[in-house]
Amino acid sequence: MSVESVPATMHRVMGTADGVRVVEVPTPVPGPGEVLVRTAVAGICGSDTHALHGRHPFITLPYAPGHEVAGRVVAGDGRPAGQRVTVEPFLPCWDCKQCRAGRQNLCERLGFFGCAHDQGGMAEYFTVDARRLHVVPDELDWATAALIEPLATPVHAIRLAGGVRDRTVAILGAGTIGLLLLRVARAHGARRIVLTARSAANRDRALRFGADAAVDATAPDAIDRVRRALAEGTPSARGGASGESADVVFDCVAEQDTLLQAIGMADKGGTVVVVGVPPGDVSVPLPVVQDSQIRIQGSATYLPEDFADAIELLRAGTVTAAEFVTAVWPLAEAAGAFRDAAGGGQIKVLLAAEPGVAGSRPAA
Numbered sequence: 499m500s501v502e503s504v505p506a507t508m509h510r511v512m513g514t515a516d517g518v519r520v521v522e523v524p525t526p527v528p529g530p531g532e533v534l535v536r537t538a539v540a541g542i543c544g545s546d547t548h549a550l551h552g553r554h555p556f557i558t559l560p561y562a563p564g565h566e567v568a569g570r571v572v573a574g575d576g577r578p579a580g581q582r583v584t585v586e587p588f589l590p591c592w593d594c595k596q597c598r599a600g601r602q603n604l605c606e607r608l609g610f611f612g613c614a615h616d617q618g619g620m621a622e623y624f625t626v627d628a629r630r631l632h633v634v635p636d637e638l639d640w641a642t643a644a645l646i647e648p649l650a651t652p653v654h655a656i657r658l659a660g661g662v663r664d665r666t667v668a669i670l671g672a673g674t675i676g677l678l679l680l681r682v683a684r685a686h687g688a689r690r691i692v693l694t695a696r697s698a699a700n701r702d703r704a705l706r707f708g709a710d711a712a713v714d715a716t717a718p719d720a721i722d723r724v725r726r727a728l729a730e731g732t733p734s735a736r737g738g739a740s741g742e743s744a745d746v747v748f749d750c751v752a753e754q755d756t757l758l759q760a761i762g763m764a765d766k767g768g769t770v771v772v773v774g775v776p777p778g779d780v781s782v783p784l785p786v787v788q789d790s791q792i793r794i795q796g797s798a799t800y801l802p803e804d805f806a807d808a809i810e811l812l813r814a815g816t817v818t819a820a821e822f823v824t825a826v827w828p829l830a831e832a833a834g835a836f837r838d839a840a841g842g843g844q845i846k847v848l849l850a851a852e853p854g855v856a857g858s859r860p861a862a
């Protein structure tokens with residue numbers, strides 16, 4: 499492959515207090531240990547739309563978004579030019595207690611590419627620490643490659659829950675992460691999976707994507723409905739009027755009302771995994787947590803093994819871009835893409851840095 503010429507300036511998306519802007523900036527130059535990557539696609543995450551509306555606890559405006567990104571290596575640190583890569587976006591210091599213990603996602607001095615960093619993947623080019631790259635297998639097209647990072651989040655959450663094989667699962671929220679969790683939990687052998695969602699459209703979507711039942715999250719008896727739906731179909735359905743508890747509840751919304759529901763569903767002996775980014779503090783019914791021996795587990799991002807598992811799940815077709823990528827916008831129209839993503843009708847919205855790139859695989 500011939501050496502690619504790199505333009506002196508390029509376009510980068512910025513999330514600002516005045517909305518989404520596309521700015522012209524100098525093309526970054528890789529430093530020692532870094533790689534220059536030419537972006538193919540970058541996904542818009544719920545955390546991006548939250549950040550734009552000032553509802554993300556750890557992202558401050560302005561920032562350079564794009565942590566769900568795939569592209570081609572241009573130059574740097576011994577990687578072959580043209581190699582297809584995705585970024586594992588948190589940027590650990592590699593030196594603190596957590597990093598030395600292999601828990602880089604809990605680094606005491608954690609940076610985050612595309613969130614708390616001077617660069618993100620919503621740009622024509624970016625540079626990043628070569629250690630944060632994963633190779634994208636050739637059989638995954640670019641749109642599928644953009645799902646590796648979002649899929650790694652539920653993979654990690656299920657790992658932290660201790661797995662879901664033969665267990666009953668409730669998932670609160672039928673947005674992108676809820677639907678990805680549903681597919682991963684199914685692939686990992688969950689016995690029964692019930693989702694909750696506030697909108698009828700999202701409940702229908704959850705059923706189409708394979709939930710055993712979908713419950714209206716706004717119903718006053720939502721907890722009992724979920725417990726009854728979990729008890730259905732079990733050989734010894736002794737659940738009674740209030741059904742049976744969920745072994746694992748994944749709270750993908752993480753607000754006061756969903757956390758109370760999650761604890762009610764997990765009662766007794768269950769695990770509540772907080773997967774969504776909470777917009778603020780909530781209160782916890784501690785007597786129930788203690789007396790019913792409920793475990794509350796936070797789940798933050800992922801580790802390299804979760805990326806590897808996500809790639810395998812995409813290879814196996816557990817999750818497909820045809821179902822999950824519902825809109826692709828050109829990078830130059832990022833503002834429109836963010837509005838589309840915040841509108842609630844899409845699952846995953848991608849920005850494509852080149853026309854027609856999203857559905858393409860590498861040219862031979």
Ligand SMILES: [Zn+2]
Nearest residue numbers: 543544545565
């Ligand atoms: Zn994300």
Ligand SMILES: [Zn+2]
Nearest residue numbers: 591594597605
């Ligand atoms: Zn560290």
